[in-house]
Amino acid sequence: IYSITQVGYITGVRVGTYMPPLRPTQCRNCQRLRHAAVSCHYPTQCRRCSGNHAVEHCTYKEKLDIKCVNCGGTHMASDRKCPIYLQARYDKLSKDASRPTTTQLPQQRQRAIFIALTHSAKLVHKQVPSYASALAHGIPKRPPPPMYPSGPLL
Structure with missing residues (x-):
């Protein structure tokens, strides 16, 4: 596409x-x-x-x-300084950073999410996550292929 x-x-x-x-x-x-x-x-x-x-x-x-x-x-x-807005922004960025699909975004966008999350965490007095922990999920793993019996198929 x-x-x-x-x-x-x-x-x-x-x-x-x-x-x-x-x-x-x-x-x-x-x-x-x-x-x-x-x-x-x-x-x-x-x-x-x-x-x-x-x-x-x-x-x-x-x-x-x-x-x-x-x-x-x-x-x-x-107003972007509203405490409710700041908390909602932090919640949204935390959710976005923890999605498995975030690692499929371009590296520049992943970094932008992390920087915004770090800044937002400071504003709402939360612990600032490390880059690795913010993007910890990685690419989702595929399930193993189905096991078939080793004998002849009838």
Whole structure:
């Protein structure tokens, strides 16, 4: 599939390996983490003031009125310094690093995941994993071939 350069009449097509994002998914409807608006069943919330309206309809413009939907802090729900966001990022990166398929990603991407995980671990005060332990699973092993009887097959 990676050698495909033409689809129909379109030429110059390049197929690459999917690179999962290094950040957790954040819903644009309710502003919560770990799901997307497409599958959201929560009511709409403002990412600026936590009100029951979209950010486009928010009447609060002062910094004093800002309130995070996720932690209740004095920052917007999209702030990358939110403690709930930092924990969600650490959890996602830990999960990504421990997947067996991570070792099949390009070396540069594996390193990016490890660097982001190390940085994220420091921010949430977790033990920083070594590169080897973060990518410890390696390539999944194949099961042995089935054993057949050594006698003649009937």
